[in-house]
Amino acid sequence: MDHARTACLGAGVIGASWAALFLASGRSVAVYDPSPEAEAQTRAYVETAWPTLTRLGLTVHGTPDALSFHTSAAAAVEGATFVQENVPERLAIKHAVFAEIEPALAPGAIVASSASGLTLGQMQDGWADPAPLVLGHPFNPPHLVPLVEVMGNARTGPGVADATAAFYESIGKVTIRVTKEVPGHVANRLQAAVWREAIHLAKEGVASVGDIDKAMWAGPGLRWAAMGPTACFSLGAGAGGLQAFCNHFRDTFNGWWDDMGRPYLDDDTITMLVDGADDAADGISHDEMLARRDAMITVMQEALRPHRKGR
Missing domain, CATH: 3.40.50.720 (NAD(P)-binding Rossmann-like Domain)
Structure with missing residues (x-):
């Protein structure tokens, strides 16, 4: 049909x-x-x-x-x-x-x-x-x-x-x-997990809201636009692939996971995020930011299309 x-x-x-x-x-x-x-x-x-x-x-x-x-x-x-x-x-x-x-x-x-x-x-x-x-x-x-x-x-x-x-x-x-029913499905849960740790880092004073966003788009976000985190990590330890990566970084990741926070969107946290996002925007209007986002997504889609063929 x-x-x-x-x-x-x-x-x-x-x-x-x-x-x-x-x-x-x-x-x-x-x-x-x-x-x-x-x-x-x-x-x-x-x-x-x-x-x-x-x-x-x-x-x-x-x-x-x-x-x-x-x-x-x-x-x-x-x-x-x-x-x-x-x-x-x-x-x-x-x-x-x-x-x-x-x-x-x-x-x-x-x-x-x-x-x-x-x-x-x-x-x-x-x-x-x-x-x-x-x-x-x-x-x-x-x-x-x-x-x-x-x-x-x-x-x-x-x-x-x-x-x-x-x-x-x-x-x-x-x-x-999606083969099992869970609240938020798959992608929303992935981004919720990343945002939770971003909020935790900001609340702990590790970096500003704007710099944490920058760390994402200039770092792992760029890699994840090419392939997902498991595929990326499978390339992170040479010819040994994902098995070698896990063998090498098992204790590192377990330690990071144990140390990650569990913040909640209470009023104080929301105020911190709003103020931090406003500072990072530096006067750029909502409509301008929206246009900038869509323009960048369009350019990325154009650039990646030849590499996605058949995928």
Whole structure:
């Protein structure tokens, strides 16, 4: 199934970004969002994203004009064979939307949820038959960052998770399969672990918030954009590979792990982080920082693409 007709339920930052990517791939996109500003904001987002998507070679078959807006979720999913759900992460809202769209879905339609904090099992309880529902959790912004975490389970229809991954990959995404339900899935837990230690280092006065961020993007973050930490460490001890690395650094890492902190986001910690981030920004506005982030991600994606072929 080529999923020529898609729908996006919820048109915040995530939903608008998905809509831009689906349009770029040559699909039509039907959008539902109850906000009266949703249409104008989504069209503006697509217009802003389109030059970047073109630069990345993703708009060859697409047009930003294949976009429609609807006054109900049921109307938006009518005739769509792939639905990306991005409504607020409150179970009551998710369940209400699922109950509305379930009778209106086309036969064989897939509904992928962008949920980051809710589990698939929690969301499935909002369905009479949850066979069409899968987890399709992106990283923000979805039209630029390739990762999507895909998960189905015993209540998901046969082949639905595989078809979801195939669709995402056909529009340029990189998918991983989540095979066990845990809060936060995979990538969010990885970045939460790193941020926890970053906060601990700042609270202990080891370095400033800005310098800790700099240590990441100028050091391991650069390597991790090429390959993950286990693969990187497998190259860190010469021809002996990961076994030699672990033999050499076993006690070192065990000592570091024992010494790592467990801070919490209480009011004092949040104030420290906000003040530290403001100092590091040095007057750069939010919009300028956002544009700078997206520009750097775009350049990295362009540079890395030849090396990712077939990966």
